[in-house]
Amino acid sequence: MVNLTINGRIVQAKEGEMLLTVLRREKIDVxxxxxxxxxxxxxxxxxxxxxxxxxxxxxxxxxxxxxxxPVEEGLIVSTHSPKVNELRxxxxxxxxxxxxxxxEVRQLAADYGVLKTxxxxxxxxNNCILCGICTRICxxxxxxxxxxxxxxxxxxxAPPLHQVPPDCVGCLACAKNCPTHYIEYxxxxxxxxxxxxxxxxxxxxxxxxxxxTKEFAEYLSKNRDIPISYFEICDECHRKELAATMGQITxxxxxx
Amino acid sequence: xxxxxxQQLIDWHDKIIAKQKKxxxxxxxxxxxxxxxxxAQDIIERFKTVLKEKKISGFxxxxxxxxxxxxxxxxxxxxxxxxxxxxxxxxxxxxVEDIIEQSIKNDxxxxxxxxxxxxxxxxxxxxxxxxxxxxxxxxxxxxxxxxNQCNIEDYIANDGYQAxxxxxxxxxxxxxxxxxTKSGLRGRGGAGFPTxxxxxxxxxxxxxxxxxICNGDEGDPGAFMDRAxxxxxxFSVLEGMTIAAFAVGAKQGYIYxxxxxxxAVVNLQKAIEIAHENGLLGDNILGTDFSFNIKISxxxxxxxxxxxxxxxxxxxxxxGEPRAKYIxxxxxxxxxxxxxxxxxxxxxxxxxxxxxxxxWYNKIGTPKNSGTKAFSLVGKVRNTGLIExxxxxxxxxxxxxxGGGIIDGRPFKAVQTGGPSGGCLPASKLDLPVDFDSLKEAxxxxxxxxxxxxxxxxxxxxxxKYFLGFLVNESCGKCVPxxxxxxxxHALTVKVSEGKAEEADxxxxxxxxxxxxxxxxxxxxxxxPNPLLSTIxxxxxxxxxHIRDKRCPAGVCRALITYKITDACTGCMACIxxxxxHAITGKKNERHVLDQKLCTxxxxxxxxxxxxAILVS
Numbered sequence: 001m002v003n004l005t006i007n008g009r010i011v012q013a014k015e016g017e018m019l020l021t022v023l024r025r026e027k028i029d030v031x032x033x034x035x036x037x038x039x040x041x042x043x044x045x046x047x048x049x050x051x052x053x054x055x056x057x058x059x060x061x062x063x064x065x066x067x068x069x070p071v072e073e074g075l076i077v078s079t080h081s082p083k084v085n086e087l088r089x090x091x092x093x094x095x096x097x098x099x100x101x102x103x104e105v106r107q108l109a110a111d112y113g114v115l116k117t118x119x120x121x122x123x124x125x126n127n128c129i130l131c132g133i134c135t136r137i138c139x140x141x142x143x144x145x146x147x148x149x150x151x152x153x154x155x156x157x158a159p160p161l162h163q164v165p166p167d168c169v170g171c172l173a174c175a176k177n178c179p180t181h182y183i184e185y186x187x188x189x190x191x192x193x194x195x196x197x198x199x200x201x202x203x204x205x206x207x208x209x210x211x212x213t214k215e216f217a218e219y220l221s222k223n224r225d226i227p228i229s230y231f232e233i234c235d236e237c238h239r240k241e242l243a244a245t246m247g248q249i250t251x252x253x254x255x256x
Numbered sequence: 257x258x259x260x261x262x263q264q265l266i267d268w269h270d271k272i273i274a275k276q277k278k279x280x281x282x283x284x285x286x287x288x289x290x291x292x293x294x295x296a297q298d299i300i301e302r303f304k305t306v307l308k309e310k311k312i313s314g315f316x317x318x319x320x321x322x323x324x325x326x327x328x329x330x331x332x333x334x335x336x337x338x339x340x341x342x343x344x345x346x347x348x349x350x351x352v353e354d355i356i357e358q359s360i361k362n363d364x365x366x367x368x369x370x371x372x373x374x375x376x377x378x379x380x381x382x383x384x385x386x387x388x389x390x391x392x393x394x395x396x397x398x399x400x401x402x403x404n405q406c407n408i409e410d411y412i413a414n415d416g417y418q419a420x421x422x423x424x425x426x427x428x429x430x431x432x433x434x435x436x437t438k439s440g441l442r443g444r445g446g447a448g449f450p451t452x453x454x455x456x457x458x459x460x461x462x463x464x465x466x467x468x469i470c471n472g473d474e475g476d477p478g479a480f481m482d483r484a485x486x487x488x489x490x491f492s493v494l495e496g497m498t499i500a501a502f503a504v505g506a507k508q509g510y511i512y513x514x515x516x517x518x519x520a521v522v523n524l525q526k527a528i529e530i531a532h533e534n535g536l537l538g539d540n541i542l543g544t545d546f547s548f549n550i551k552i553s554x555x556x557x558x559x560x561x562x563x564x565x566x567x568x569x570x571x572x573x574x575x576g577e578p579r580a581k582y583i584x585x586x587x588x589x590x591x592x593x594x595x596x597x598x599x600x601x602x603x604x605x606x607x608x609x610x611x612x613x614x615x616w617y618n619k620i621g622t623p624k625n626s627g628t629k630a631f632s633l634v635g636k637v638r639n640t641g642l643i644e645x646x647x648x649x650x651x652x653x654x655x656x657x658x659g660g661g662i663i664d665g666r667p668f669k670a671v672q673t674g675g676p677s678g679g680c681l682p683a684s685k686l687d688l689p690v691d692f693d694s695l696k697e698a699x700x701x702x703x704x705x706x707x708x709x710x711x712x713x714x715x716x717x718x719x720x721k722y723f724l725g726f727l728v729n730e731s732c733g734k735c736v737p738x739x740x741x742x743x744x745x746h747a748l749t750v751k752v753s754e755g756k757a758e759e760a761d762x763x764x765x766x767x768x769x770x771x772x773x774x775x776x777x778x779x780x781x782x783x784x785p786n787p788l789l790s791t792i793x794x795x796x797x798x799x800x801x802h803i804r805d806k807r808c809p810a811g812v813c814r815a816l817i818t819y820k821i822t823d824a825c826t827g828c829m830a831c832i833x834x835x836x837x838h839a840i841t842g843k844k845n846e847r848h849v850l851d852q853k854l855c856t857x858x859x860x861x862x863x864x865x866x867x868x869a870i871l872v873s
Contacts, residue, residue: 043580044734046775063774068580083774087737090771094740118764119744130733148575148733151558153743155733 004075015073019066020048023079030079031088031108032067033179034131039140041067042132049087051078063087085112093117095129102127102180127182130155134174134183142223143167146174146195157183159195170199170213204234211235259535261543262421265412272413279319281360284336286401288325288484288642289519291332295349299333302352312361321410324488325480326401328388329641331371336383336401343383344369374638374660388639391657393620393646395628396604400488400642406526408534411491417536419607423499424544427610432503433459436606438614440626445471445562445599446674446703447779448625448692451606454596458504458586461594466506468497469571469590469597472513472520473555473562476675477726479706481630482600484642486513486520489604490527494537494550496603499610501548504596509550512567514557524552559676559730563778564589564597566732577732578778599704601630621647625691629702635672635709636663645690652686655709666711669810670794674703676723676730677783679790680716699790701783715812716795717802721749723787731780738781741772745788752799754815755806762799766792811872814857821850824869831861831870 002015006026013022018041023030033045043065052069053061053076063084066077078084092109096117099105105127109115134157135147145168149158159165170192175183185194192199192213199213211217217231233241259265283303287296303320326334331345337359344355344366351369358364370379371386383389403410411417423432437452458466470493474482486493497509513521528550531537539547553571555561561576568590570576589595605627609617618626625647631654634640638660645654651671655661662668670680673690679700681688688694692702710719724746733739748765751757769785776782792799801807808816827845839855842848850861862870 042734043777044736046736046777049775064582065580065777069582087771087775090741090768091736091775094736094744097744098740120747122743130739132734148577151560151576151733152727152729152731153733153739154729155739 002071002073002075004071004073004077006077007079013071016070019050019064019069019071019075019077022071023048023050023066023077028079030066031112033108033129034133035067036133036137036177038177039133039136041065042136043068044130044132046091047088049084051081051084052076053078088112089114093119098122098125099127099129099180100125102129102182104180105129127180128157129180129182130157131179132157133177133179137173137177141171141173143169143171145169164197165195168195168197169215169219170194170197171216171219202231204237205232206237206240207234209234209236257534259542262425265417265421265542269412269415269418272409276413279315281315281340282319282321282338283355283360284321284323284326284338284401286324286326286332286334286336287322287405288327288329288332288400288488289480290325290329290641291334292519294333296333298349299335299347299352302349303356306353306356310356310361312356315360321402321404323402324400324405325397325484325642326383327392327397327642328383328386328639330639331641334401335369338402341382341384343371343381343386345371387660388641388643388658391645391649391653392643393628394644395608395620396485396492396601397489397630397642397644399492400484403489405488406490406523406530408491408527408530408536411489415611416491416607417495419610420495420498420502420536421542423502423610424542424546429459429503429505432499432610435614436503436609439609439617440614440621440624441602441605441609441617442625442692443599444601444605444629444704446677446701448702451598451602454586454598455500455503457584458594458596461587463594465508465591465593466501466504467590467593467595468501468504468506468509469567469595470497470509470511470603471562471564471567471597471599472511472517472524473567474517474600474704475514475557475559475562475730476677476704476706477723478632478634478708479675479704480632481642481705483517483520485600485604485630486511486517487523490520490524491531492604492607493524493600494527494531496606497550498537498541498548499606500596500598500603502546504594506596507548509548510553510571510590511550512553512555512561512571514555514561516557521552521554528552558732559726560732560778560780563780565778567597568595577734578780580777601705622689622691624693629690629705631705631707633659633707633709635707636666636711636714637661637709638663647691648689650687650689651681654690654707655686659709662709662711666713668709669712669714670710670716670719670791672700672708672710672719672787673706674701674783674786675706676727677701677779677786678703678706679786680710680719680794681790682794684794699793700786713810713812715753715808715810716791716798717749717753717808718810718812720788720791721746721753724749724784727780727784731784732778735775735777735781737772737775738777738784741768741775742781742784744768745772745785749788752802753808753813755802755813757803759800759803762792762796762803817857817872818852819850819855819857819859819862820871820873821848822869822871823847824867826867826869828867830864830866834860834864836860 001012030048032048034042048066050066051061092114095105096109097119138146145165146159175185201210211234221228333347335344335347358366380386433455441451442448558576560566561570563578564585566576566578621627628644628646630644672680695702727742728746731738772785801809811817825847832840837854839851
């Protein structure tokens, strides 16, 4: 265990733990848009930047992203110093210039007192904040179907060569975890369409409801050793079945 | 010749020297990028044909050397006749026969091909006597311009691989590191981190694998030092890397070269193959139990991939995005293994340090900045080219003594060092010694060695706008302060250049710059605002002229200037055809008229007018 001082309070943490994890545990509110517990920290949005120093740094301090900074003994952390607050405001101001139509960005900016951007609004600014959660989750799932494309101000998230992604199985992990709900998908009767790829959905053999895509079921069955028949029944019917089984066991026990 | 033991290297060296002594004259044709672009390859071919036809006794094609960059690109294509050092400039294919007749067969000098000193208006025979060369200190670039690009015999004849042999046979890895540390060598990539300390840290990390990477992703606009080294003296880079690998305990190395340098890739590949064939790379180098391999990794030309962590990702086949370096790459680098990453020029310094010793190297330069630094001297300076000077040489010496001053004798305005991460220094800083610390203190940085000289017709707002625009496209786009912050800074400079900015915008730029610096993830963003901040710092008046007076004093920013035809117009009609919008009309020998409504301010007329009859205001 290591001891660190956060905003004047001494806090204990495990060595090697990331600072943001500690801040969250201590219920200290530090914003972050590119952080997701399921994937490795990324350090892209910079909102979780904090000011750090140590006793022997002779008054010198440094600005680090807490999501990527491993805690150390004697670290003195300031999560809302004037410079840090200014940086957060500037970042949100920049975000607002780029994504003026995103309700999530507007809300967060408003929370920090930025109601209107002081910069030039980017004309073709969409709601993708390039946090990389979708691509990192897709990689973590093992698909690598989408990635960031290009660089600089024109960077975007896209399938390879902007074509229909061959490796996408329609799991929806990207879309469901997108903090600005930018990734579109359409359910239409028997089909799901995402990244311009159309997937046929499995049908629950009990109730006839649509479940996950065939490709996703096959992937899980193959890679996670789950029989494909498991996906032929929807979650709800699985629960019903479980309740019935449990009820039966209880009645047997009663009888016994 | 496969070298089984160090003695064989010495024998081979002596044999080559004996063989080369028989060659009475050498013809060195510069095949650096500048000379090649001006037709050096055709000159080589012509030399070969003429030499074959003429059959001069005691003179074979062996004496013809296709060398790397000789340095004085402005005067290329260059041909040097050694041992005399006879120096021919701006050589054309048709001059080749003459050179052979006059200067090879006989000992005559061809006056028309000699360099004409603009200051004394006298012809100079030997390159050593030309100011451009005499004020330089060539150590790292010494082989360039003197040896055949990919010829290992030439390299060995110039004491090549002796350092490696010395390290492998008589030094421990720790002693190699100590020597490099004592030499005071600092990373030539720009940041100037002590090389010895980097190696020591890497060596001390316990791991089954260590890597050595050479950063050849030279991306600063106007910089070509590393390119010249990789093309012209690839063995020195390989030898330096091999010594580094021995010091840190690496078995695998990578050279990351940008795809825009096709000749560097070809020459390095050739050099690697030759080194393998001769037992200087691969298993059991020089018969010792040290083994090391080098692979070339080609970059697609993303500027950000010159940043160490982005480069390592790119080598590993991932998207070239930097990562936070709270755990440094010497500890956790390529494939999460301890990795030493140095720049091309740094590695090229290593064999010299090992061969000549730390104290010899230490005497060159200044106490905390030992050695030399290569620069590509470009811009509005008379003598553009590749130079190498001792650390601590002043900007004035570089620009005026070596560079020959500003073209057309115009006033010096600023010098930009360090590329997009560096800054612009004004005339008041001309006596600044060029070293890592002084440049940084002045608000610029050493960078990898690009040096762009600007005259009074360069607008500093335009310069800042150019570099910011470059970075907007070349940022990796991962972190917000860099991606969006630099975009907004660029938008603000555009506003200034269009005369639409207010005074408050200047303060806004400075504030945003500070946030970009503290908030960005990697060095690209952290140094990105430097060109802007340094120009605001030293040329605030010029910004104010744009903002307050809506005027561009240098006559560059299109929105704020007008072209006018003055009474000096002779009616020569030279400007009529180049005007893309047909804005200029007039008859021969009559003063021409410029229609302001049609003028797009491209400056084409200004460029062709020989009578200074076009006024920019």
